[in-house]
């Protein structure tokens with residue numbers, strides 16, 4: 001999964017650090033990430049030195065994100081500056097981070113993206129409209145006019161693998177060009193337990209009931225500012241699917257001995273599908 005970066009480690013404890021020229025940073029614009037183009041054509045995370053500006057002029061635009069193996073990583077908030085100012089820096093789609101070394105960069109990047117969304121969407125107080133200020137000692141934003149304090153927002157998502165003996169329910173989204181088979185998932189409502197959310201989503205999207213929910217695992221997923229909680233559940237009652245066509249293009253029972261493969265191994269969906277795959281005796285899988 002994307003967060004499996006062992007032996008490296010993302011350390012999220014907030015630290016009141018001041019960036020130096022040799023420190024790396026993430027900077028985003030419209031879902032794209034700023035990367036340095038090296039002489040051999042490869043890309044890597046930029047350092048503040050690449051901006052070719054005195055560090056004192058940049059510090060106000062930076063915020064500490066986290067450490068990776070004790071190395072501090074920052075967010076650079078560039079609202080008005082375009083990348084064309086720098087010869088060696090260009091914006092690339094965030095998914096491009098999957099090709100950047102070291103291997104922790106992709107997970108660090110989507111985590112930075114999630115934190116970046118939070119900072120970007122909380123410049124002003126949602127209660128009184130005054131400017132929010134960063135607490136120097138912890139990851140929180142404060143409005144000194146009305147006392148409003150805002151903490152990072154994480155939207156929980158449940159993902160459910162519904163099994164019926166040797167079959168697994170798999171779906172395709174209605175509104176995405178990617179025609180990949182996925183598992184049922186959805187955001188948790190306020191006032192709902194994770195298990196209630198799982199049951200509701202499966203019933204809303206596929207019209208079936210589930211029982212015997214078992215926690216599988218979880219995954220931070222910065223693309224949607226969420227954490228995904230995976231459950232494996234058994235069908236309860238009829239296996240006849242009634243599709244919610246606003247959400248799904250198709251939902252079908254697949255034999256667990258012949259499940260479609262996910263395109264990449266970064267998601268918890270991949271882990272869940274592979275955990276439920278029944279391997280034929282003597283097969284290659």
Ligand SMILES: [Zn+2]
Nearest residue numbers: 125128143146
């Ligand atoms: Zn306020």
